[in-house]
Amino acid sequence: MATQHSRSAAQFMMMPAVVLLLGWMLVPLVMTLYFSFKKYLPLRGGDLGWVGFENYARFLSSSTFWPSVQSTLIIVGGVLVITIVFGVLLALLLDQPMWGQGVVRILVIAPFFVMPTVSALVWKNMFMDPVNGLLAHLWKFFGAQPVEWLSNYSLFSIILIVSWQWLPFATLILLTAIQSLDSEQLEAAEMDGAPPLSRFGYIILPHLSRAITIVLLIQTIFLLSIFAEIFVTTQGSFGTRTLTYLIYQRVLESQNVGLGSAGGVYAIILANIVAIFLMRIVGKNLDA
Template identity: 50%
Template sequence: MSTTSTPDATLSGSEAEATRKVGPLLVMPSVIVLLAWMIVPLVMTLWFSFQYYNLVDPTTRGFAGIDNYAYLVTDPDFWVSLENTLILLVAVLVITVGLGTLLAVVFNLPFPGRNIARVLAISPFFVMPTVSALIWKNLLMHPIYGVFGALASTLGLPPVDWFAQFPLAAVIAIVSWEWLPFALLILLTAVQSLDHEQREAARMDGAGPLAQFFFITLPHLSRAIGVVIMIETIFLLTVFAEIFVTTSGGPGNATTNLAFLIYARALLQYDIGGASAGGVVAIVLANIVAFFLVRSIARRLEV
């Protein structure tokens, strides 16, 4: 409880009365619209997931029991999509948190032009996903016209057709490029709040840079790293635009993640029931992460 947050105690009786009435009235509109925004689609998704419902085939409608789920778990595409979702998630997390931590330490040290370098480094985060994906796919990764291909041929290597040979790795590269600045930005803020005296004391006691990093910086960062991992997980579980504009889930189902599978079921095959069952799986997955994220934020919240 902070000192500025108990105004009611200093108010006279009638004013306190007034704020008791006004307060909830001001919060109510936000609560109501958010409640509707959450509950209505959630209930509908659950409902549809137990229904036979295809937009192009109006003859078959009705209660489906667990058929949609049964179909989902027997569909090899579903398991591939879960696997792809997981690979994408873990790979991007390892790359962004690993490099992000190192870069945060580097950008905390004084060097000429640091502020400009930092601004350049975090820029990719502000690029819209469709632009990131198409720039990488066409200008950088194109086997004939791209920069990587040109570099490879300068070195005498055969050019790589990234989206044909390593499609998932190509998507991972793009998504990592978008999220590394986020990790860097958050972790840099956390590094900067590190107590200098503590580091100074460690240095005096003869701790080298590596020891300082592993025994002081890293433990200090653990909380921030946890937050970065959880927030990124929420977004990475449902990466969509990058896949939509580069591979459309292909070749075959090589880059189909859960989000793209649900999209394809719903808006390409018009299978509302099946897509909803997939949606429920996505919601459950996200909620497992959300539980831990909300708990760790709650610990920090002072009202």
């Protein structure tokens, strides 16, 4: 049992890490709040003074704000649906005994280690290019007209690219959860004559509920800040401008740090709303 002296020593040793972590989080947040109330144009006059809530009002009333929020939520929702559904299917497949099982698992997980910019470039030039892409050649082989993926189906294309990156993560978490399932339950259900769909719906899926909620929470946190895939492929065109990319345009392209900082605060608010909603779901599943 830890004594008061040992607990005090542990707290003292943890203090530098806690202070560093708080500074790492709080300093950018405080600076974002500070600049959001100022008119700061680095290349057009610099600091032009305080403007109060003018930046917030301008950003919120912008014609691109709500479409960017909508695009963000569509991309996040689409990626979550694809990665969870196909992640469960792949996890069930990889859990079956097969020849070369270890190699197959490594190949399935490998896309998660590819950098987002590299992944987006590969999909843009090797798969979705309407002239030389593999999908274009496949369409031509069947006598169909190649598709302009990034212009005609831009949101779907972004969702597909990001899903390819995050599917291995979901598969790995769900596969670990499946392997922790007591095989005697499945064997007993099989001996009682339960069909595969019933075994999946009444035994496997309830067992995966906690893993699914964890995947849902972690992926949402990262997907709300998606940027690299959009920058490489569409650069915010064709309805793919997310809230993160809109902030980038305001800060770097328009050189309006104050307006971009106000957008950053809105992004923080949106992320916290989504996080609170998801935490309630996760809490219910973890307490079940």
